[in-house]
Amino acid sequence: MAENTPHLGNPIPHDEEVVVIVGSGAGGGTVAYELTQKGIPCVVLEAGPWLLPEDYENDEWAAFNQMAWLDNRTASGPYRVATDFPNLPAWIVKAVGGTTTHWSGATPRFREYEFKTRSHYGRVEGANLLDWPITLADLAPFYDRAEKAIGSTHRHGRPALPANNNYKVLANGAEKVGYKFYATGPYGTNAEPYDGRPASIQDGFNFQGDKSTAKWSTAVREIPRAIATGKCEVRPSSQAVQVTHDASGRADAVLYLDSEGNLHRQAAKVVCVAGNSIESPRLLLMSASALHPDGLANSSGQVGRNYMRHTTGSVYARFDQPVHMYRGETMAGIIADEARLDTSRGFAGGYYMETLSLGPAFLAAFAEPGSWGPEFTEILDAYQNTAGMWVVGEDMPQETNRVTLSPALQDQWGLPAPDVHFEDHPNDVAMREHGYGRADMLYEAVGANGTHHTPPYPATHNLGTCRMSERPEDGVVDAFGQAHDVPGLYVSDGSVMTTGAAANPTLTIVALAIRQAEHIASQLGKGAS
Amino acid sequence: MVDSTADTVSPAARTNLVRLLRAAYPHPRFPDGPYERTADTIIDQVGESLWHRLALVQGLESLDAAAQHSRGTGFAELDDEQALALLRGIEDAQFFAFVRGVTVVTLYNDHEVWDLLGYEGESYSKGGYLHRGFDDLDWLPNPRVEEYDGPEQIVEVAPDDQLTTTGGTH
Numbered sequence: 160m161a162e163n164t165p166h167l168g169n170p171i172p173h174d175e176e177v178v179v180i181v182g183s184g185a186g187g188g189t190v191a192y193e194l195t196q197k198g199i200p201c202v203v204l205e206a207g208p209w210l211l212p213e214d215y216e217n218d219e220w221a222a223f224n225q226m227a228w229l230d231n232r233t234a235s236g237p238y239r240v241a242t243d244f245p246n247l248p249a250w251i252v253k254a255v256g257g258t259t260t261h262w263s264g265a266t267p268r269f270r271e272y273e274f275k276t277r278s279h280y281g282r283v284e285g286a287n288l289l290d291w292p293i294t295l296a297d298l299a300p301f302y303d304r305a306e307k308a309i310g311s312t313h314r315h316g317r318p319a320l321p322a323n324n325n326y327k328v329l330a331n332g333a334e335k336v337g338y339k340f341y342a343t344g345p346y347g348t349n350a351e352p353y354d355g356r357p358a359s360i361q362d363g364f365n366f367q368g369d370k371s372t373a374k375w376s377t378a379v380r381e382i383p384r385a386i387a388t389g390k391c392e393v394r395p396s397s398q399a400v401q402v403t404h405d406a407s408g409r410a411d412a413v414l415y416l417d418s419e420g421n422l423h424r425q426a427a428k429v430v431c432v433a434g435n436s437i438e439s440p441r442l443l444l445m446s447a448s449a450l451h452p453d454g455l456a457n458s459s460g461q462v463g464r465n466y467m468r469h470t471t472g473s474v475y476a477r478f479d480q481p482v483h484m485y486r487g488e489t490m491a492g493i494i495a496d497e498a499r500l501d502t503s504r505g506f507a508g509g510y511y512m513e514t515l516s517l518g519p520a521f522l523a524a525f526a527e528p529g530s531w532g533p534e535f536t537e538i539l540d541a542y543q544n545t546a547g548m549w550v551v552g553e554d555m556p557q558e559t560n561r562v563t564l565s566p567a568l569q570d571q572w573g574l575p576a577p578d579v580h581f582e583d584h585p586n587d588v589a590m591r592e593h594g595y596g597r598a599d600m601l602y603e604a605v606g607a608n609g610t611h612h613t614p615p616y617p618a619t620h621n622l623g624t625c626r627m628s629e630r631p632e633d634g635v636v637d638a639f640g641q642a643h644d645v646p647g648l649y650v651s652d653g654s655v656m657t658t659g660a661a662a663n664p665t666l667t668i669v670a671l672a673i674r675q676a677e678h679i680a681s682q683l684g685k686g687a688s
Numbered sequence: 689m690v691d692s693t694a695d696t697v698s699p700a701a702r703t704n705l706v707r708l709l710r711a712a713y714p715h716p717r718f719p720d721g722p723y724e725r726t727a728d729t730i731i732d733q734v735g736e737s738l739w740h741r742l743a744l745v746q747g748l749e750s751l752d753a754a755a756q757h758s759r760g761t762g763f764a765e766l767d768d769e770q771a772l773a774l775l776r777g778i779e780d781a782q783f784f785a786f787v788r789g790v791t792v793v794t795l796y797n798d799h800e801v802w803d804l805l806g807y808e809g810e811s812y813s814k815g816g817y818l819h820r821g822f823d824d825l826d827w828l829p830n831p832r833v834e835e836y837d838g839p840e841q842i843v844e845v846a847p848d849d850q851l852t853t854t855g856g857t858h
Contacts (some may be wrong), residue, residue, distance in 0.1 A: 217809070217810040217812050217813075218809070219797075220793065270844050271844065275851075278851055279845065279851060291804045308717060313834070321822075321823060322831055322833050323822045323823055324821075324824065324825040327828050327830065330829065330831030330833075331828045331829065334831065340835070340836050341831075341832075342833060342835040342836070343833040358818075359816075359818070360816030361816045361817045361818045361822040363814065363817060363822075366813070371812065371816070381690070383691055387767045409749060428836060453810055481806070483824070485808075486808075486811075486817035487817055495842065496842070498842075499842060499843060499845065499846070500844065500845045500846060501843075501846035501848075501849060502846070502848065502849050503848065518802075519797075519801065519805050519807050520796050520797040520819035523792050523793070523795070523796035524793060524796075531712045531788055531792075532772060532775075532776075533711060533772075534716075535713070536713055536714050536715050539805060540805070542805040542807060542841055543805060543806030578838030605828060608730070
C-alpha cells in the first residue's frame with residue numbers, strides 16, 4: 160500500500176446501529192455512496208486492503224499477486240478450471256473497490272427477455288430457470304443512473320472511444336460476416352475527461368487497476384465520495400465472519416475480524432452483504448443459527464445454489480501482419496449481434512463478442528493450460544500478430560452448481576473455505592461452440608491464418624448464489640434484494656441475479672444497488688426496513 | 689553425468705534442464721538467456737522442498753539414462769526432435785510437471801522474452817499507448833466506432849421464440 164494512508168472516514172462507534180455493508184465493490188460501494196448521499200450512516204467492511212491508483216502495477220503477475228482473492232478456495236466438478244486451477248475458481252479482487260478494480264469496462268444492459276427466461280425458454284432439462292421478480296422497465300431508470308455514474312461511452316452524451324488495433328480487426332471482421340451491432344462500447348472508461356477523472360491514455364492495463372483513473376471503479380468514485388459526506392467509515396482488511404440476528408429474527412450485527420485476527424461486532428439496523436457470489440453465500444452459510452440451521456436466509460435451500468459464471472471462451476487469431484492487441488483499452492470492442500434469443504441456433508440465450516487481450520505472461524498461463532511443445536509455443540510466437548476476443552453469454556442456472564463450505568479446508572483465519580462446484584449445461588456447451596465457430600469465421604474473413612480456442616478462465620463473472628425470486632420457496636431475496644427470511648438483511652451484489660443474461664454484469668449490479676439503496680432509504684425513513 | 693546420490697542440482701543437471709526447456713518450449717528466436725534464467729528459477733524453487741529437489745535431480749538424471757537407452761547418447765546431445773519425443777514419453781513424470789508449472793509462469797514473464805515476442809510491457813509511465821501506436825494497424829480500413837444507426841433493428845427474440853399465450857415456447 161502507498162505510504163499516504165487513505166482517509167477512512169469519520170469513525171462510527173461499534174455499538175451504533177448503522178447500515179453495515181460487507182464488501183466495497185460494484186454493489187457494496189454503490190449502496191454506501193447512495194445511502195451516505197442521503198445522510199444515512201454506513202460502515203463498510205472490506206476484506207482487502209486499500210490500494211491507491213499509484214499502488215497498481217502495470218504487470219500481470221505482480222498485479223494479480225497484489226489484488227486477486229487468493230485465500231483458500233477450491234474448485235470442484237467436471238469443468239476444466241477444477242483441473243487446471245483447483246484453488247482458483249474465480250479471478251476476482253480483494254481490495255477496496257472490489258472487482259471494479261479489475262473489471263474491463265463493458266456495460267451493455269440486459270435485454271427484456273432475459274428477465275423472463277423461464278417463460279421464454281420453457282422447461283430446459285437440468286436448468287433451474289426462473290423469471291426475475293422485476294422487469295427491464297423496472298430497472299431502466301436505474302440503468303440510466305448507473306450509466307451516468309460509470310460514465311459509459313455511447314450513452315447520455317458520452318463520446319465513443321477511438322478504435323484500437325484489436326478493435327480494428329474485430330470490427331472489420333464483424334462487417335465482413337454481416338454483423339451490424341458493433342462499436343467501441345458502451346464502455347466504462349472515459350474517452351474525454353468526465354466526472355473529475357481524465358480521458359483514457361490507452362495504457363492497456365484495465366485488469367490490473369487503472370493507474371490513470373480514467374476507468375470507473377468504486378475505489379475512485381463511490382467510496383471516496385461516501386467518505387466525503389462524513390457519514391461513512393470504511394474498514395479495510397476486515398473479514399466478515401457472521402451476520403447475527405436478534406430474538407425476533409431481524410439482522411442486528413456483523414461479526415468480523417480485523418487484520419490482527421481480533422473479533423469485533425458492529426451493530427446494524429440494516430446489513431447489506433456484497434462480497435461477490437462466492438463470499439456472500441459463504442457468509443450466509445457461516446451465519447447458521449438455531450433459527451436458521453441451514454444457513455442464514457436459507458429456508459429455500461437456494462443459498463449457494465444456481466452458481467453461474469457465464470458461458471465463456473476466448474479466440475486468439477493469428478495474422479500475417481502486426482496487431483499489437485495489448486495496446487489500448489482491453490475490452491473497448493463489443494459485438495451484440497449474437498446477444499439475442501433464437502433457438503434455431505441450437506441453444507437458448509445469447510452471447511456477446513468482445514475484444515480481449517492478455518500479455519505473454521497471462522496468455523502462456525491461460526491460453527491452453529497444461530499445454531507445452533511446439534503446438535503451445537506457436538501461440539506465443541505469434542503474439543505480435545495476434546488478435547483476441549472473448550465470447551461471453553448466458554449460462555443455465557443449475558441447482559447442483561453451487562458454493563458450499565469445505566468440510567476440510569480452512570482459510571488463514573480458521574474459517575471454512577468455500578468450494579465452488581461447477582459443470583457446464585449442454586446449452587452452455589452448444590453456445591460456446593457456436594461462439595467459437597462465429598469467431599473463426601469473423602477472423603478468417605479478415606485473413607487469419609489460424610485461430611486458437613481458449614477454454615474458460617477462472618470466473619470473473621460470478622452470479623446467482625442468492626437469487627432474487629417472487630416466492631420465498633424459489634430463492635433467497637425479494638425484488639429489492641432483501642432476504643425473504645430475515646428482515647433487515649439485504650444482498651447487494653451479482654449473487655441476487657435470478658439468471659445471468661448475456662451482458663457483462665457490472666452495470667446491472669450497480670443499477671440494482673442504486674434501486675436497493677432507494678428502497679432501504681425509504682424504509683429507514685418510515686422507521687422500519 | 690549427474691551424481692545420483694546428490695540432492696543438489698549439479699552443473700550437468702542444470703545443462704540438462706536448460707536443454708529440456710528448449711525442447712519443451714521451443715522458440716527458435718530465443719537465445720539461451722531466458723531458458724537459463726528459467727532453469728535457475730526452477731532450481732531456486734526446488735531448494736525449498738526436499739521432495740521436489742530429489743524428484744528434479746533424479747528426473748534430470750533419468751533423462752540421460754533414457755537418452756542412452758534409446759539413442760546411445762546423453763540427453764543434452766539429442767536434437768530437438770529427439771528430445772521432444774523423449775519428453776512426450778515422460779509427460780506425466782512428476783518432476784516434469786513441476787518444471788512445466790514453474791516454466792509457464794517464469795519464461796513468459798521474462799522481459800527479454802517480452803521483447804522477443806513484441807510485447808512492450810509497462811506503459812503508464814510512458815503515457816500509455818495513446819501516442820505510441822494504440823491505433824497504428826494500417827492493413828485494414830478504419831472501422832466505425834459508433835453504434836449502428838442504420839435501418840435494421842436487432843431482433844432480440846426470434847419469431848419462433850416469442851411468448852405464446854400458453855406461456856413457454858417449448
